[in-house]
Amino acid sequence: MLTKIKMPLPDIMNAALALDDSILDGDQVENLIKFCPTEEDVELLKNYTGDKESLGKCEQFFLELMKVPRVEAKLKVFCFKLQFNNQRADIRKSLYTVDSACEEIRNSNKLKEIMKKILSLGNTLNRGTARGAAVGFRLDSLLKLTDTRATNNKTTLMHYLCKVLDSRSSHLMDFHKDFISLEAASKIQLKALADEQRGVVKGLEKLETELIASENDGIVSEVFCKRLKDFTVAAGAEVRSLTALYTAVENNADGLALYFGEDPAGCPFEQENCKLAALEKKNTLKDADTDGPKSANSINKHGR
Template sequence: MLTKVKMPLPDMMAAALAMDESILDADQVENLIKFCPTKDEMDLLKGYTGDKELLGKCEQFFLELMKVPRVESKLRVFLFKIQFKSQVTDFKKSLNTVNSACEEVRSSLKLKEILKKILFLGNTLNEGTARGSAIGFKLDSLLKLTDTRATNNKMTLMHYLCQVLASKSPALLDFHEGLVSMEAASKIQLKSLAEEMQAIIKGLEKVKKELESSANDGPVSEIFCKTLKEFIGASEAEVGSLRELYSVAGRNADALALYFNEDPAKCPFEQVTATLLNFVRLFRKAHDENLKQAELEKKKAQKEAEAENAEGSSLRKKG
């Protein structure tokens, strides 16, 4: 690692303590953390009283790091600062995706109408049975529409649904166009969001603790403390708004399951979005297959008509 360092070691440590991102990037700081001396290595070097220039570059590097109290902790704080902005931006994007997906589903009148028609179809099929007067159905039943097949084993209930909609309510066929956030939302795990939120909160707590400890370091940490105070002032407000956005996303995720009369604990956000996304894909596939089948039948009818016309013409000539 040291062979790649093109600046003098004292300058590198000065940049680290000043938390100067224009000189050191995240990869370089991670390497510095990785190669911090162990306690045993520091104990060995503490006892060295000879000429430091006679030491190898690695030992000189260790001695430079040892001039700074809690150097590894400071470097980790610097790394947190470098990554903070992009970490917050990515996290906000995920939370906004969750909120958008929930809003799109709950406000989709077209989806609501399709669900009504599915319920009507189910009740029609089950007429005369105990299941023939249902007032609703489980969300995962949407994926079972492809399991119910006609006697010819070619058309499923999903195909029939698309056929009915195409005939009587064609405006509903593009309902998926209003669910633009669904695919991105289906890739988000609420557990991962919780872990990310905790990582940001705990990271900022560690930054504050290091600032308290560094206040007693003396001149070596003056610039470090000054820069860190400015960073904490700006980031605290950012984390506060982030926590609020995270809470809103959590409430919306639960409300989405409740919208379908599902228990958020048994049918969490991930399951709801995955089910809806799969339903959209199966629906569009069935509709496309219906269109292809209709086109084939049209061509077949044209050929039959042409053959009949040709046969009729031949008979007239003979006559």
């Protein structure tokens, strides 16, 4: 894995500490993280006074990494920086898609007309019963349009509705054209989107924590601190903007549920995202260790 990075070891670390994405890409930085020394590795090498050239490449690499305080945390910060723009753009695109779909559904006059006709059809079928004068219906009642069948067991209520619409209100038959974003929005997993958003917020907190810690490292982290400080300022503004957009889209989705008489608390957006607004900072210091040291393994486990 190390052989994929065709540079002298000191140059690799200089590029990493400079957060230089023109030299190292995400895959290379992730490989560096995989080869960070364990506590046992450090214990075996920290008092080594022999000829470094007699050591294997892996041990030489460990010695280079050991010069940098919290090297694994710094490399994970670099990974976050490398992935940030694409991740932010993907989340923003998904949010815009969900938001557009909500607006399209809310503003479709043709959908409103169809819903009125479905209500009228239901009241006609239930005439003379307690449900024959309903002023509305739950959205899950729409499923009954395909479940309710005629005596021939082939024609459903949906077939009948489409036939009536086609003959009496044909202008409504292309109502689906109002929903440009709906298909794409239906493929977005809201739980995954919530997790991604929380991950970005938490990642920024880790950046800020490592920046504070690195300011006490001395000259070895001088360039790292300067570059990270500049990135953190810019990323912080982006994350705040993204969080505001997320909250607005969440409110829009909840509002759409209320518009149809549904309880937002029973909808996935509310269930999965309620933790986002109050993302805890109590774990910030714990997270600064970037998952802590690995379990002890011998140097030879990494191979030479």
